[in-house]
Amino acid sequence: MIRTLIIDDELHARDEMEALLTETGKVEILGTCSNAIDALKLINRLKPEVLFLDIEMPVINGFELLNMINPGIMPHVVFVTAYDHYSLKAFEEKTLDYLLKPVDKARLAKTITKLQRTIVENRHPTYETEAIERIPCLLGNRIKLISLADVEFIFTEPAGVHIATSHGEYFTEVTLKVLEERTPLLRCHKQYLINLDSIDEIILMEAGLAKIRTLSAKMVPVSRRYLKTIKKKLLL
Numbered sequence: 001m002i003r004t005l006i007i008d009d010e011l012h013a014r015d016e017m018e019a020l021l022t023e024t025g026k027v028e029i030l031g032t033c034s035n036a037i038d039a040l041k042l043i044n045r046l047k048p049e050v051l052f053l054d055i056e057m058p059v060i061n062g063f064e065l066l067n068m069i070n071p072g073i074m075p076h077v078v079f080v081t082a083y084d085h086y087s088l089k090a091f092e093e094k095t096l097d098y099l100l101k102p103v104d105k106a107r108l109a110k111t112i113t114k115l116q117r118t119i120v121e122n123r124h125p126t127y128e129t130e131a132i133e134r135i136p137c138l139l140g141n142r143i144k145l146i147s148l149a150d151v152e153f154i155f156t157e158p159a160g161v162h163i164a165t166s167h168g169e170y171f172t173e174v175t176l177k178v179l180e181e182r183t184p185l186l187r188c189h190k191q192y193l194i195n196l197d198s199i200d201e202i203i204l205m206e207a208g209l210a211k212i213r214t215l216s217a218k219m220v221p222v223s224r225r226y227l228k229t230i231k232k233k234l235l236l
Contacts, residue, residue, distance in 0.1 A: 001026065001027060001028040001120065001227045002028065002049055002112070002115055003004070003028050003030055003036065003046075003048070003049045003051055004021060004027050004028065004029055004030060004034040004048055004049065004050045004051070004052060005030050005032070005033065005039065005042055005043065005048040005050070005051050005052070005075070006018055006028060006029065006031075006033070006051075006052045007029055007032070007033045007034075007036070007039045007051060007052070007053045007057075007062070007065070008022070008032075008033075008034070008052075008053075008054035008056060008057070008080065009034050009035060009054060010054075013032070013054065013080070014034070015163065016103070017080065018032060018152040020103055020105065020108055021052070022223055023109075023195075024109065024112055024230070025106075025110070026116070027112070028147055030046045030048050032047070033235065035057065035059065035060070035143065036057060036059070036060035036061075036062075036136065036143075037056075037060070037065065037136055037138055037143050037173055038070065039051075039053075039065060039200065040068055040173040040174065041104050041173045042075065043069055044070070044073070044077065044173060044175065044219075046136070046219060047073045047075075048075050049075055049076060049079060049115075049119055050075050050076045050077070050096075050115055051075045051077050051078065051085045052078050052079050052080050052099075053065065053077055053079055053080065055076065055080075055081045055083070056081065056082075056083060056084060058109045059136070059143050059145070060136055060143070061165055062079060063100070063130075064148070066127055066129060067129045067130055067132055067182060068132065068136070068173075068174045068178060069180075070114045070166060070175050070178050070228055071126070071165075071178055073167075074124070074125050074126070074127065074134035075125065076096045076118060076119070077096055077123045077125065077127065077235070078096055078097045078098065078099060078111055078115070079097075079098040079099070079101065079228040080098070080099045080101060080131075081099075081100060081101065082100070082101040084188050085229055086126075090213075091221065092211055096114065096115065096118060096125065097111045097114055097115075099111060124214055129182065130182075131182050131183065132174070132178075132179065132182045132183050133148060133234065134148070135148070135163055135174060135179070135183075136172060136173075137153070137163055137171055137172045138171055138172070138173070139170065140168075146163050146165065146170060146172075147199070148184065148185070149178060150165045150166070150181065151165060151195050151198070152164050152165055152166060152194075152195055152197065152198040152214045152215070152216060152218060152220075153185075153188075153192055153193060153194045153195060153212075153214065153218070154176065154179055154192065154193040155191050155193075155218045155220075156175075156176045156191050156192075157167070157191070159171075160172075160173070160229065161173070161174065161175060161176055161179070164214075164218060166214075166215065167218040176191070176193060180191060180193055185228075186196075186229070186230060186233060187226055188212065188220060188221070188222045188223070188226045189220070189221045189222060189223045189224065189226065190225075191219060192220055194212060194220055194230070196213045196230075196233060196234065198215050198216075199212050199213075199214065199215075199234070200213045200214055200215045200217070200230075200233075201213045201221070202230070203229060207224065207227070208224035208227060209221075209222065209223065209224055209227070210227050
């Protein structure tokens with residue numbers, strides 16, 4: 001059984017895809033999601049083998065979602081779209097396959113066969129991704145997009161990843177590893193990333209350690225391992 005997640009902002013489309021996949025008898029549906037944030041949460045937790053992913057979704061579209069997934073758990077992706085002009089881009093992004101809405105059963109059967117072959121061959125998906133310019137954060141029943149310019153630092157704790165700005169903190173499902181790789185933010189500690197533009201001063205301490213005071217007077221730890229890199233970036 002292929003462990004699968006369905007992501008589409010339209011309830012009817014999710015239900016239809018779930019019914020079609022169930023009918024094949026070859027797919028285990030781990031869940032369905034109406035937006036990218038809920039999807040990212042389930043991807044991080046359940047690690048599905050395949051996403052059936054709508055491209056055109058509000059706030060964060062399908063391509064943007066791929067930018068936010070940790071490469072180590074990247075599923076195979078089948079784009080599902082009503083817009084034919086996206087199909088070429090899907091292949092350019094090296095996704096496994098695409099389906100046009102309304103989904104044809106025979107076409108879906110070919111996709112399932114391709115998925116089975118790919119998974120048996122243990123081919124790990126690698127998709128071209130772009131830099132993250134705004135970080136999606138969950139705020140009640142809303143998705144708030146935080147511009148990188150507003151970020152002072154980012155830190156992780158057992159409860160998850162938090163974005164610290166001068167006016168508050170926000171929770172995100174994007175991992176620290178992805179944010180380090182796909183933003184200009186710099187690691188200063190195993191649990192922290194810092195925006196160099198937010199640094200007010202660096203306080204040097206014993207044993208090669210340091211602290212950063214941000215422009216809003218927050219304190220961020222700097223480990224010995226990363227202090228040299230930060231000083232070099234700041235031409236110190």
